[in-house]
Amino acid sequence: MLQQPRKAKSASLPKCLASPLRASVSSSVKRLATQSAMTSKNPKEEHPSVTLFRQYLRIRTVQPKPDYGAAVAFLEERACQLGLSCQKVEVAPGYVVTVLTWPGTNPTLSSILLNSHTDVVPVFKEYWSHDPFEAFKDSEGYIYARGAQDMKCISIQYLEAVRRLKVEGHQFPRTIHMTFVPDEEVGGHQGMELFVQRPEFQALRAGFALDEGLANPTDAFTVFYSERSPWWVRVTSTGRPGHGSRFIEDTAAEKLHKVVSSILAFREKEWQRLQSNPHLKEGAVTSVNLTKLEGGVAYNVVPATMSASFDFRVAPDVGLKAFEEQLQSWCQAAGEGVTFEFVQKWTQPQVTPTDDSNPWWAAFSRVCKDMNLTVEPEIHTAATDSRYLRAVGVPALGFSPMNRTPVLLHDHDERLHEAVFLRGVDIYTRLLPALASVPALPSES
């Protein structure tokens, strides 16, 4: 793939381009800009954007011990190759947010923020057809790897779209920042949640953000304008202990059972509501799952304490105060000594408008229309870093340009077809000029 090494002009090149190998990468990058995005000229030759994607997939940023150092080093190298500035913001010890910046021509305008997280979820290796950190590509072009959909594809698509636009000599009024954040998969508490509170974030002056969405198995692309609030609730029940052979009254188990029944009845009600209304999408109703049961020490000892943990995802139109009161009353109705605590509790759901009153939406949807892409606006069922951005007033859309692709994030054999990946680069190559050229908003003039 790489051209013959040639003599480096170390004095006039940035450090990352100073070695012969890197200089040749840079020239191959220029050659790429003239190629079609979908396929290489030689079908046997892998598209360099795909090669870069596979390199990034091989970095083991897997929870619970992600190799963030390797990811940051990879991104610094990309910044250098692209001639972009690279800022590293350590939001907590060992947790670095990397920001690559392409300055716009009008610094008075707010910027476009392209966000992606660097961490990925763990794997059950034995259920995978290929090593999840090898980025194996099969004969059809499917790339198997943890992070192939969630969301290393998008990080590279942003980088490659920017590279193409720069090589073609474009400049846009608005600055484009690419943020690469840690910790999203475990809640973002050591990542975006801290970053949005920092002066370095304020200094980016983000006017609009793109972040992750989900694949769509149909021809359409899903775009997320809001998300449900994660409420992780642990219900603890206390009661009378005693010998397992007796009819003990007021046990922790019977009271916990009542709460579990109330909550699962609510679950069934929401499920039926979803099933019976074809206009409702999954993100529009509240879901809950019983995810943990704890308690007990021996078969013949009635325990004094038992607990049940629930993963609630509260729809953005639900009154949160009333919902918490409902939780309270389910516990009270179960009897004395039943309490609950929050392990996660998001209380600031926000909606990014998806009509032409929102100039960002207008620009986004115009490009989709021009490219003949069908877009399905939805509420995200899960939680992403977009919630932190929206909560500090940055409108955000969750968009992963993967149509005709099954939703395989967090699943075994997570994979993405290289053609879908490359089509995503094309899409960002059209989206970025439009977003970075949105005229001054009323608040900016």
Ligand SMILES: CSCC[C@H](NC=O)C(=O)O
């Ligand atoms: C509540 S923070 C957890 C965030 C996590 N995000 C992606 O899967 C999720 O479970 O939605």
Ligand SMILES: [Zn+2]
């Ligand atoms: Zn993700």
Ligand SMILES: [Zn+2]
């Ligand atoms: Zn995820």
